[in-house]
Amino acid sequence: MTTWFRTYYEDEDLWLYFEADDEGWAARQVEVRGQDPRPVTAVSLEEVLHLRDRDDLAAMAQYERQFGVLAEGHMDGWRNQPQAAEISVEEFERLWAEARRTLGGSA
Template sequence: MLTYVRWYWPNDDLWNYEELDADRWALRHVELRGSDGVFLAAASLAEVLTARDSGTVGAVAEYERRYGVVPEAPLPPPTDALEPALESVSPGEFERLWRDARRQLEQQTGI
């Protein structure tokens, strides 16, 4: 079962949106700068793995330059005192943000 959450990182003024699997690994990740609404990332774990397995030197680096980085560890359990406050978001809200972020990032890189 997938869950969708968001959390705010005040030091960087970033809203982070995650599509999480049952083990709390991010399958898709969106970063949105709070001050101006600019998307900084819209990365997919499946796409990163495809790039890694492509055999092309630098494919992952190119993907990450274009779409950002997917978190490389599961989010901590909800009881962890260091975890930022997570808020649930609907699957529909996440999909809308995902589409908007991908469109913006692809326009920036000329895809």
Template sequence: MRYLEWHLRAFPVRCWDEVDDERRSLRHVEFDEELVGYTAAASLAETLHARDTGGVGGVVAYERRFGVSPEGPVPDVHDGAVPLAAEEFERIWTAARSHLD
């Protein structure tokens, strides 16, 4: 497992991801620099659980509360992402979840 920080192109949004070996986001955090607030703290496992237990409505409710997790590979270091320590990701994840709860 790796942790990366990156920016959305053309948007003032900073992102942090916990990624697997195929660069799929397992947990994703977004911070909107214009709104000065977290807009996502989504987990792939939680999204799948919402789908499995609540269908499309469960996913919609989850994404309204915690945002959307990327479906494709996230940027890697050769795309401009910066490696991040696990402890730092956990700190950001906790802050974002508290903000969105």
């Protein structure tokens, strides 16, 4: 079952929002700085895999500069992170669309 949740990294004043697939891996990720609520990351596993399979390293590097790097590893244990909470799919989709607009890509 797909899960949407958020966590907070106090040291970096960074909110992390995830869409985790039914196997517990990050499918999409949005990061927003707390003091200036500007999105800094909006990355998609589907897009990363597409680039890996069909483009070159330069295209992947450009994507990472524009949209960031997807978290690696299983999302188990997210509930133990600071200020962790499940969020609705609607909240995640709103954040995703806003982040992609801000970072210069389509939602």
